[in-house]
Amino acid sequence: MSGTSARRGLQSRTFFFLATAVLANSFGNLMLALGMDRMPAFTHVALLHYMLRALANPFLLPGAVLTAVYTFAQLSLFSWADLSFVIPCTATSYILTTLLGDLVLGEHVELARWIGVLLIFGGVTLVARTPIETKTFPEGAEG
Amino acid sequence: MKWGLILLTVFASSAGDILCAKGMSQAGEMPHFGPWGLMQALRYILRRKLVILGGALYVTAFLSLLGLLSVAQLSAAVPATALSFVVDTLGARFILHEHVPWKRWAGVLCVTAGVILAVKSGPAQVPNSVLSTQSSSPANPQGSARSQPGPSRGL
Numbered sequence: 001m002s003g004t005s006a007r008r009g010l011q012s013r014t015f016f017f018l019a020t021a022v023l024a025n026s027f028g029n030l031m032l033a034l035g036m037d038r039m040p041a042f043t044h045v046a047l048l049h050y051m052l053r054a055l056a057n058p059f060l061l062p063g064a065v066l067t068a069v070y071t072f073a074q075l076s077l078f079s080w081a082d083l084s085f086v087i088p089c090t091a092t093s094y095i096l097t098t099l100l101g102d103l104v105l106g107e108h109v110e111l112a113r114w115i116g117v118l119l120i121f122g123g124v125t126l127v128a129r130t131p132i133e134t135k136t137f138p139e140g141a142e143g
Numbered sequence: 144m145k146w147g148l149i150l151l152t153v154f155a156s157s158a159g160d161i162l163c164a165k166g167m168s169q170a171g172e173m174p175h176f177g178p179w180g181l182m183q184a185l186r187y188i189l190r191r192k193l194v195i196l197g198g199a200l201y202v203t204a205f206l207s208l209l210g211l212l213s214v215a216q217l218s219a220a221v222p223a224t225a226l227s228f229v230v231d232t233l234g235a236r237f238i239l240h241e242h243v244p245w246k247r248w249a250g251v252l253c254v255t256a257g258v259i260l261a262v263k264s265g266p267a268q269v270p271n272s273v274l275s276t277q278s279s280s281p282a283n284p285q286g287s288a289r290s291q292p293g294p295s296r297g298l
Binding site for chain 1: 160161163164166167168170171172173184188194201228231232234235236239241242243244246247249250251252253254255256257258259260261262263
């Protein structure tokens with residue numbers, strides 16, 4: 001009935017949740033990487049001491065929260081979009097993570113890695129051109 | 144040992160994805176709870192057994208990845224786990240009965256190749272100048288945790 005507007009709503013909601021998942025995952029990884037960089041080697045200290053250091057670390061907890069946001073957004077997406085749509089699309093975070101590694105952490109990113117990033121981008125573009133969901137929901141369910 | 148951990152990581156993460164997708168899609172689209180409805184949304188998620196089981200598999204995959212990283216280099220371990228993109232798609236097709244158009248297959252293969260290339264060619268040992276100056280420890284025995292190349296899927 002309200003075909004086009006419902007579809008558009010679904011598309012913008014999917015885009016919003018995908019963007020949230022990708023941003024939270026990439027920045028979460030950045031935080032975790034920054035945090036782990038300030039931690040002692042795991043085998044060199046007592047477990048309790050290690051855990052206290054982890055809790056006191058200014059990056060690890062925010063990183064963990066962002067990872068939780070990512071998981072939550074991905075779970076929500078699963079409720080209306082295909083798994084085979086969501087998983088390749090969230091691979092966009094590999095691109096953002098590489099960019100963050102280059103820009104924020106000053107990592108030297110080699111040409112081959114940029115080619116890999118382009119391949120991911122091409123792959124995600126292909127997947128994004130397919131319908132968001134192809135399954136049929138049970139009767140009475142919204143969607 | 145190494146291959147066992149790779150297979151465990153890949154299959155636990157993919158099985159987690161498939162169970163979560165199945166659990167979350169069983170009742171159709173998740174209702175909208177509004178900005179302050181986080182607890183309600185959490186309750187909605189935690190009431191689904193398949194999602195809980197999927198979550199347990201995510202934890203298994205994460206622990207197995209940690210174990211893998213202790214015996215293999217990051218630049219070798221993560222590309223191997225990119226295999227889970229393919230396993231996920233096979234599971235979506237044959238277990239969840241999703242219709243997977245050829246564009247999606249092509250896209251998934253492209254993404255998998257891209258991830259392998261991106262991680263393989265990563266700066267595995269080069270410490271970056273920005274942070275190594277701030278880091279007080281002269282040696283970083285575990286290698287650079289910072290060169291973590293990609294998102295940790297299925298955390």
